[in-house]
Amino acid sequence: MRKKVTLKQLAKELNLSISTVSKSLKNDSEISQKTINRVHELANFYNYKPNALAVSLKSNKTNTIGVLLPEILNHFYAKVLFGIEQEASKNGYKIVTCITNESYEKEVEYVEMLNYSSVDGFILALSKETQMLNKLDHLKDLKRDNVPLVMFDRVSEEVDCDKVIVDDKHASKTAVQHLIMTGCKKVAVISTIFDLSVGKLRLEGAREEVSMHDGVTLIELPIKNIETEEKEIEVFIKNNEIDGVLGLDETAAAIAINMANKLGYKIPKEISVIGFTDGLLSKHSYPKLTTVSQHAEDLGAKAAKMLLDRLSNTSDTSENKYKTSTEIVKTSLILRDSTN
Numbered sequence: 001m002r003k004k005v006t007l008k009q010l011a012k013e014l015n016l017s018i019s020t021v022s023k024s025l026k027n028d029s030e031i032s033q034k035t036i037n038r039v040h041e042l043a044n045f046y047n048y049k050p051n052a053l054a055v056s057l058k059s060n061k062t063n064t065i066g067v068l069l070p071e072i073l074n075h076f077y078a079k080v081l082f083g084i085e086q087e088a089s090k091n092g093y094k095i096v097t098c099i100t101n102e103s104y105e106k107e108v109e110y111v112e113m114l115n116y117s118s119v120d121g122f123i124l125a126l127s128k129e130t131q132m133l134n135k136l137d138h139l140k141d142l143k144r145d146n147v148p149l150v151m152f153d154r155v156s157e158e159v160d161c162d163k164v165i166v167d168d169k170h171a172s173k174t175a176v177q178h179l180i181m182t183g184c185k186k187v188a189v190i191s192t193i194f195d196l197s198v199g200k201l202r203l204e205g206a207r208e209e210v211s212m213h214d215g216v217t218l219i220e221l222p223i224k225n226i227e228t229e230e231k232e233i234e235v236f237i238k239n240n241e242i243d244g245v246l247g248l249d250e251t252a253a254a255i256a257i258n259m260a261n262k263l264g265y266k267i268p269k270e271i272s273v274i275g276f277t278d279g280l281l282s283k284h285s286y287p288k289l290t291t292v293s294q295h296a297e298d299l300g301a302k303a304a305k306m307l308l309d310r311l312s313n314t315s316d317t318s319e320n321k322y323k324t325s326t327e328i329v330k331t332s333l334i335l336r337d338s339t340n
Contacts (some may be wrong), residue, residue, distance in 0.1 A: 014042060066114035068107060068124040070154065074224055075250070075279030076296045077125070080152065082149060083300025084123055091308050093120075104129040108138045121148035121307045124258035126156060131196055132295040134158075148310040152303045154197055162310060163321045163326040164303045168198050172330040174266045175246050175292055178210070182235045182340040184244030186217050190233060190256055194222040195234045202248045202276065211267060223252065234259040237271075253289055254281040257338060261286070272339040282320030285336030299329045 005013075011021045016035070024031045024039035042048075063086055081097060088095050096119060096283035098110040107127045114122070122142065122295045130136070132153060142149050146325050149161040179187055183227040193199035203220070221236045223229045226262045233255050237245075245260075247253025253275025257267060265271045267287055275282055306327065 005048055005250040007048075010039065010042060010046070010048060011123045014038060049067045061120055061311075062118050063093050064117075064119045065093055065095045066110075066117075066119035066122045066124075067095050067302070068100055068110055068114075068122065069097065070100055070102050070125055072099050074277075075281075076153075076277045076294060079279075079296035080125075080300035080303070083297035083302075084304045085300075086297075087301040087304035087308070091304075093304075093308065094206060099338075100127040100130075102128040104133055104135060111138045111142070114140065115145075115147060120311055121150070122151065123150045123303050123307055126154040126197075128193075128196060131156070148307055150303045150307045150310075151255050152299060156234070158198070160171065160324055162306045162324050164299055164306065164329065166198070166299065166329050168201035168207035169208075171276070171292045171294075171333075172202040172246065172248070173209040174333055176206045176209040178290075178335075178339065179244040179246065179274060180213050180216055182268075182272060184246055185215060186219065186240075187244040187246060188219045188221060188236070188240065188242045188256075189246050189248060190221045190236070190252045191230065192223040192226055192252055192261055193249050194220075199248050201295065206246055225253075230255055230259065238263055243271055245271060246274045247273065250275045250277040250279050250281050250289075250291070253291070254285045257285050257287070257289065268338055268340050273331075274339060280332055282334075282336070285338070290336045291334050293332045293334050295329055295331070302327055302329065 005163045005288050007018055007021055010160055011018045014021065020035065021039050024036045025043060027036055067081065067084055069081060071077060085095055096114060098114065100106040100110060105128055106132050136232055139149065142284045143160055146230055148224055150164065151159065152164040153166065155165055176187060187210060189203060190197055193202060207218060209218050219242065221232065223232055237256065245253065247256055253273055259271050260267055260271050267273060274290045274292070274332060276292045276294070278291045282289040282291040
């Protein structure tokens with residue numbers, strides 16, 4: 001194996017200055033083509049690679065983005081991550097991904113660790129615990145230190161940064177409207193995320209839509225313990241004469257279908273079901289689940305583009321540099337066999 005060489009060693013062996021070697025590797029027009037060829041030939045021979053740390057220290061950039069997700073088993077976040085990585089890679093950036101597992105403490109630790117490691121910026125969805133505690137100093141500190149931050153999906157208005165969100169309230173209204181228009185009179189809203197910002201918006205949308213229709217009622221089932229959610233949903237469906245279900249998360253909707261099947265209800269003839277997030281559960285439930293698609297991959301790409309635009313304008317000293325914006329991703333209702 002050939003020895004690993006530095007820029008200094010290349011310069012010494014070629015009897016050139018370090019500056020000349022560096023410019024030659026960049027094909028600088030100041031350097032003669034003959035010298036450029038000599039430098040490239042020796043660099044290729046040794047398989048020379050620039051020291052990433054040295055480059056980042058000199059340019060004050062690492063071309064690395066820190067991404068914090070509340071969980072990774074959720075199909076929505078996996079697709080968002082894919083969209084982020086694709087957009088970042090296309091623009092010469094790499095990502096470092098951390099999973100908070102819905103923990104406030106882990107979120108704080110990862111933000112501090114990545115910031116210390118000098119990532120250029122952050123893309124983040126708040127953990128469940130962070131939203132419930134409403135403790136946001138670690139993110140406000142990023143703003144104070146002028147570290148670019150884009151929040152997505154689960155966001156807080158208390159943090160002044162760029163955001164990418166889904167039109168959750170409108171999406172929920174559209175879903176409930178479809179249930180009502182297809183004959184549902186007693187609609188149940190079931191969820192494990194009532195405490196989260198997105199859950200609150202979806203519930204608000206469902207309530208507003210039902211209030212606009214005479215003779216339609218809404219029943220709410222907040223699931224507090226995911227370990228008992230199947231039993232809770234089964235008992236709920238058994239004890240309430242419902243004909244429509246809106247699951248504010250994909251799991252709740254899929255379990256509702258399973259429990260309705262178990263209790264002998266015909267779907268969608270007797271109970272129609274709609275869920276959120278067009279993931280694997282939606283496509284492989286029986287019958288296949290009508291769902292609200294949040295276009296997660298597109299959302300991730302938008303979040304990455306917003307951050308990259310912010311990073312490319314770091315030299316801007318105008319007031320616009322400090323004006324944050326919010327992009328809203330429109331949802332789509334994908335009709336399948338669980339609704340009429």
